[in-house]
Amino acid sequence: MRENGFRALGGLAHRLTSGLAKGRGASIARLRAEWSAIVGPDLARTTRPEALVAGRGARNSSGSGKVLRLRVSGAAALEVQHQTSQIVERVNAYFGHRMVDDIRLVQGAIGRALPPPATPAPDPQTVTRVAARAAAVEDPDLRAALTRLGARVANRRGVLMGMLGALFVADDLRAQDLSRAKMLEPMPGDHILGKADAPNVLIAYVSFTCPHCATFYIAVLPTLRREWIDTGRLKLIHRHFPSDIYATRAAQLTECAPPAKFYALCDALFRSQVEWMTAPDPLVDMVTVLAAQGVTPQGAQTCFDNSLALDKVVADVQSGQALGVTATPTLFINEQNYANPGGMDAIAAILRQVGR
Numbered sequence: 266m267r268e269n270g271f272r273a274l275g276g277l278a279h280r281l282t283s284g285l286a287k288g289r290g291a292s293i294a295r296l297r298a299e300w301s302a303i304v305g306p307d308l309a310r311t312t313r314p315e316a317l318v319a320g321r322g323a324r325n326s327s328g329s330g331k332v333l334r335l336r337v338s339g340a341a342a343l344e345v346q347h348q349t350s351q352i353v354e355r356v357n358a359y360f361g362h363r364m365v366d367d368i369r370l371v372q373g374a375i376g377r378a379l380p381p382p383a384t385p386a387p388d389p390q391t392v393t394r395v396a397a398r399a400a401a402v403e404d405p406d407l408r409a410a411l412t413r414l415g416a417r418v419a420n421r422r423g424v425l426m427g428m429l430g431a432l433f434v435a436d437d438l439r440a441q442d443l444s445r446a447k448m449l450e451p452m453p454g455d456h457i458l459g460k461a462d463a464p465n466v467l468i469a470y471v472s473f474t475c476p477h478c479a480t481f482y483i484a485v486l487p488t489l490r491r492e493w494i495d496t497g498r499l500k501l502i503h504r505h506f507p508s509d510i511y512a513t514r515a516a517q518l519t520e521c522a523p524p525a526k527f528y529a530l531c532d533a534l535f536r537s538q539v540e541w542m543t544a545p546d547p548l549v550d551m552v553t554v555l556a557a558q559g560v561t562p563q564g565a566q567t568c569f570d571n572s573l574a575l576d577k578v579v580a581d582v583q584s585g586q587a588l589g590v591t592a593t594p595t596l597f598i599n600e601q602n603y604a605n606p607g608g609m610d611a612i613a614a615i616l617r618q619v620g621r
Contacts, residue, residue, distance in 0.1 A: 293317050296333070296356070303359045304352055311341035312352075313375050317365065317545065330366030331543065338375045346370060362476055362542050448584045449600045451502060454577050456527045458490070459500035464621035467499060467612075468597040470506040470585045473515035473534050474542060475593040477605055482535040488609045493616060503531060505581040506593050511547050514569060516578045518551070518560060521568035530558050 293316055301309035315334040333356065337345045345352075349368040357363050449468065451457055467489075471478040486501075493499035505516040519530045534541075537554045544550035552565045568574055585595070589602065596603050596612070599619045606612055 299359070304355055308345070308348070308352070311338045311375060312336065312345060315371060318369075331364065332367045332369050333365040334369045334371055336373045336375060337370050339372050342370060342372050362474070362539060364543055445588065446600070448588055449597055451500075452584070454580070455502045455504070456524065457500050457502055458528050459494040460497045461500065463494070463497055463500040465493070465499040465599055465616060466502065466597075468502045468504060470504050470581070470590045470593060470595040470597075472506055472508040472512040472593040473531075473538070474507070474509055474512040476538070478594045479535040479538045481594050481605075482532060485609045485612065489612065492613070498620070499616065503528070504585060505578045506585045506590055506595070507578065507582070508593065511542065511551070513575075513578060514548055515551055516581075517568055517571070517574040518555060518565060520574035520577050521564070521571055522558065522560070526558055530555055530560075533558060 293314055296303070296314040296317075300312075300314060304312070313336045315336050318332050318334055319330075333353075335345075335352070349370070352368055353365055356365050450466070451461075469478075469481065471481070489499070489501070494501060505512075507513040507516055515534050519527055519534070522530050533554055534551070541547050541550035541554050548565075549562075552560055552562055555565075588597070592604065594605050596606060598612075598615050599621065601619065603615060606615060
């Protein structure tokens with residue numbers, strides 16, 4: 266189960282404001298940018314990801330797979346060689362899927378990483394304005410965090426990102442203005458699968474890059490739909506809780522589609538999750554996967570620029586945070602949080618116990 270917690274809110278904003286590597290080097294760019302967090306500071310000082318390449322002899326059953334070419338300083342080469350299996354495990358665990366199958370070491374000098382560009386401090390007027398809009402947030406730690414985040418976002422990326430910053434601290438912040446009971450009912454903009462008057466409600470907070478969410482959609486939902494949803498006893502509500510920029514982009518694409526196609530896009534993304542997530546450029550392959558549903562590269566770019574689609578994703582994250590969601594998938598069944606209860610048998614047992 267992938268832990269998200271406050272990272273889903275803060276991480277979403279961080280990745281949106283820091284931009285996204287484009288082109289076929291997008292995955293290696295992510296590895297380089299987050300290398301210290303993946304392998305730890307000690308290994309990060311002596312190694313540097315160079316490229317992701319196709320290779321033979323990797324550690325999977327087919328004998329081929331993706332190989333991470335890793336530059337290592339000569340003095341540390343022997344020690345790193347003994348840790349290659351551990352590095353593979355760390356990379357794949359960090360991204361939640363099999364990104365690499367093997368490591369190929371290349372000796373060479375490791376240049377010192379450049380520090381990130383300094384972000385100018387927000388001006389006092391911006392801080393005051395954002396703080397005033399966050400004043401209604403009851404929790405002092407959350408209020409302070411939202412104030413800092415909103416001011417930084419508004420300061421860094423101009424009008425569009427300022428709109429995003431305002432979402433976190435707006436006067437009508439959903440997580441504050443809506444009661445818990447209201448958030449556990451269908452809300453405006455929610456995607457409902459099943460009859461609107463179905464007596465039982467299942468709300469699923471999911472991330473498109475979460476393998477356990479894919480398992481729910483592929484292995485559980487078909488039976489759940491046949492036995493509970495199509496019979497009128499249950500309605501399903503999908504809400505976004507993205508754990509990285511790729512999940513955010515995927516969520517935006519589903520929000521830009523006609524409402525009648527929403528769950529078809531979700532199904533397509535989850536069924537091909539491994540393929541597009543391990544591609545050299547996940548965004549390109551993500552759009553290719555959705556071509557059968559009418560998504561084009563031009564339409565995708567328009568969608569990524571659509572502030573309303575992003576608004577919905579952020580609003581879902583806010584409601585999830587307010588409800589205490591800390592991982593994906595998290596299922597609420599008739600107002601109760603059951604986290605990830607497991608397979609169809611476990612969910613059916615819950616529905617029989619708390620069903621209406």
